[in-house]
Amino acid sequence: DKTCFPTPPVCAEAYNPDDDEDDDFEPRVVHPKSDEQRRRLQDACRDILLFKTLDQEQFSEVLDGMFEVLVKPQEHIIDQGDDGDNFYVIERGVYDIIVLIDGVGKCVGKYDNKGSFGELALMYNTPRAATIMANQEGALWGLDRATFHRLIVKNNAKKRKMYEAFIECVPLLKSLELSERMKIVDVVGMRVFRDGECILTQGDKADCFYIVESGEVKIMIISKTKAGQQGNAEVEIARCSRGQYFGELALVANKPRAASVYAMGVTKCLVIDIQAFERLLGSCKEIMKRNISQYENQLVALFGSSVDLKH
Ligand code: 1OR
Ligand code: 1OR
Numbered sequence: 001d002k003t004c005f006p007t008p009p010v011c012a013e014a015y016n017p018d019d020d021e022d023d024d025f026e027p028r029v030v031h032p033k034s035d036e037q038r039r040r041l042q043d044a045c046r047d048i049l050l051f052k053t054l055d056q057e058q059f060s061e062v063l064d065g066m067f068e069v070l071v072k073p074q075e076h077i078i079d080q081g082d083d084g085d086n087f088y089v090i091e092r093g094v095y096d097i098i099v100l101i102d103g104v105g106k107c108v109g110k111y112d113n114k115g116s117f118g119e120l121a122l123m124y125n126t127p128r129a130a131t132i133m134a135n136q137e138g139a140l141w142g143l144d145r146a147t148f149h150r151l152i153v154k155n156n157a158k159k160r161k162m163y164e165a166f167i168e169c170v171p172l173l174k175s176l177e178l179s180e181r182m183k184i185v186d187v188v189g190m191r192v193f194r195d196g197e198c199i200l201t202q203g204d205k206a207d208c209f210y211i212v213e214s215g216e217v218k219i220m221i222i223s224k225t226k227a228g229q230q231g232n233a234e235v236e237i238a239r240c241s242r243g244q245y246f247g248e249l250a251l252v253a254n255k256p257r258a259a260s261v262y263a264m265g266v267t268k269c270l271v272i273d274i275q276a277f278e279r280l281l282g283s284c285k286e287i288m289k290r291n292i293s294q295y296e297n298q299l300v301a302l303f304g305s306s307v308d309l310k311h
Contacts, residue, residue, distance in 0.1 A: 026146050026147075026150060028061065028064070028065075028147075029064070029065045029144060029146070029147050030064045030065065031064065031065065031066065031067040033068075037068060038063070040091060040139075041063055041066060041068075041091075041141055042063065043091075044089050044090065044091040044114075044141055045059075045062075045063065045066075045089055045141070047114065048089055048115075048116050048189075049187065049188065049189030049208075049271055049272075049273055050116065050119060050152055050187065050189070051189075052189030052190055052191065052271070053155060053158075053159055053189065053190050054151065054152075054155060058151050058155065061147075061151055062143065062147070062151055062152075065143055065144065065147040065151075066089070066141040066142060066143050067141070067142050068091075068139065068140075068141060068142075069088070069139070069140040069141070069142050070137075070138075070139055070140075071093065071134040071137065071138045071139070071140060072134065072137060073134060073135065073136050073137060074133065074134065075133065075134045076131055076132070076133050077095070077117075077118075077132045077133070077134065077140065078117070078118055078128050078130070078131060078132040079128060079131050080098070080099065080100055080127070080128050080129065080130050080131045081127045081128060082121075082127060082128045083121065083127065083128075084118065084120075084121025084122045084125075084126075084127075084128060084145060085144070085145055086118060086142040086143060086144055086145065086148075087116065087117075087118045087119050087122055087142070087143045087145075087148045087152070088116060088117055088118045088132075088140045088141065088142055088143075089115075089116045089140065089141045089143075090111055090113065090114055090115050090116060090117075090138070090140055091138075091139040091140060091141060092113050092138055092139050093113065093134055093135070093136055093137065093138020093139065093140070094110060094111065094112050094113065094134075094135040094136055094138070095110065095111040095117070095132050095133065095134055095135060095138070096109075096110055096131075096132070096133045096135055097109040097110065097111070097117075097130050097131075097132060097275070098130060098131040098132075098133060099129070099130045099131070105131065108130070108278075109274075109275060109278065110135075111132075111275075114207075115207070115273065115275070117130075117132055117275075118132070119148075119152070119187070122145050122148045122149065122152075122153070123152075123153055123156070123186060156185075156186045159185055159186065159188075160182055160185050160186070163185045163188070163213075163270070164182070164185065166213060166243075167181050167182075167184065167185055168181070169243055170211055170243050170245070171243060172211075172245055172284055172287060172288070173284065175283065175284065175287070176283065176284070180280065183280055184272065184276070184280050184281075187272070187273075187276045187280075188270045188271060188272055188276075189270070189271040189272075189273075190213070190268060190269070190270055190271070191268070191269050191271050192266060192267070192268050193215075193263035193266070193267045193268075193269065194263060194266065195263060195264065195265050195266060196262060196263065196264075197262065197263045198260060198261070198262055199217060199261040199262065199263060199267075199269070200247060200257050200260065200261045201257060201260050202220075202221065202222055202256075202257050202258065202259050202260045203256050203257060204256060204257045205256060205257075206247065206250030206251055206255075206256065206257055206274070207273060207274045208247065208271050208272060208273050208274060208277070209245065209247045209248055209251055209271070209272045209273075209274070209277050209281075210245060210246050210247045210261075210269040210270065210271055210272075211243070211244070211245045211269060211270045211272075212240050212241055212242055212243065212244050212245070212246075212267065212268075212269055213242065213268040213269060213270055214242055214267065214268045215241070215263060215264065215265050215266055215267030215268060216239055216240065216241045216263075216264045216265065216267060217239065217240050217241075217246065217261050217262060217263055217264060217267055217269075218236055218239055218261070218262045218264050219236065219237050219238040219239065219240070219246060219259045219260075219261050220234035220235065220236055220237065220259060220260045220261070220262065221234065221235060221237050221258070221259045221260070222234055222260075223235045223303065234260065237259065237298070237299070237302065238298075239264075246261055247261070248288045248292075249292055249295075251274055251277055251278075252285060252288055252289060252292065253292075
């Protein structure tokens with residue numbers, strides 16, 4: 001076995017009649033966990049986008065395959081240029097993302113007590129694209145390369161088939177190459193919202209971006225003058241439907257959410273996390289900025305002035 005494990009894993013039977021590739025014959029890896037560990041692991045994995053398109057059975061195999069990793073301040077979990085060994089989900093801790101720019105390591109972002117990293121080298125068989133360093137003591141859950149490949153990378157082929165046609169018709173992504181659009185599909189998560197469900201809340205910290213796949217969303221803003229007697233009443237300022245995006249403003253401007261967004265009817269959205277957004281949608285930012293500059297005009301048209309909405 002080419003993979004190293006911090007604790008000896010138990011191997012369970014791996015036969016799955018639906019599978020058709022060589023790595024299906026790799027034994028299924030199970031790292032036994034206490035109830036308490038499993039609960040913490042499930043919490044940490046709840047919002048991991050890469051797991052959002054797995055079925056129940058695949059997700060539980062992923063959980064079985066994960067092992068706990070405790071890290072110390074300044075520890076490098078990943079070094080840029082290395083071969084990929086594991087994928088990591090963050091349970092707690094703050095981690096710097098460091099990229100060599102002209103030979104000098106620059107901190108280009110952070111993970112703050114949530115998220116995941118280390119998928120790129122495993123997905124594309126490339127050297128590690130960044131260094132990840134713990135800022136403080138922390139806890140991670142690792143998933144070995146072979147299991148990641150068997151469960152996540154194989155699922156990507158299905159994801160590409162499922163979302164290719166849709167992604168092709170998203171106006172924002174028109175300027176990207178096909179291969180770049182497919183890399184977006186590889187890392188998107190899919191979320192379904194109930195009628196009336198709040199997707200994001202004005203004033204919250206932002207860590208992802210959305211594209212509507214089906215259904216519709218309503219964008220609401222707290223207006224001081226329109227609020228009347230009731231205090232913080234929300235007014236509708238826009239809607240988004242299939243192919244349109246929202247949640248970019250906070251990421252582009254590095255500010256809290258400027259509005260709240262609610263599902264109208266059952267609504268399906270593709271979700272992209274902020275690191276993937278920075279990495280893959282950099283070239284789309286100009287288009288977003290142009291559209292953002294229109295927001296202010298629309299605001300004036302709607303309310304006569306934009307001042308009452310500013311905090
Ligand atoms: P990996 O297997 O290449 C390093 O190992 C990980 O850092 C990588 O997977 C991603 O999960 C994570 N560019 C490349 N990798 C990044 C980036 C990133 N951010 C996080 N990772 N950029 C920063 C975006 C904020 C672009 C930098 C130019
Ligand atoms: P966000 O990350 O700030 C809320 O989270 C999202 O609502 C925001 O990104 C935008 O995608 C969207 N017009 C259209 N869409 C808006 C507006 C807006 N504000 C936020 N979003 N404005 C003009 C109103 C006619 C308000 C500008 C402040």
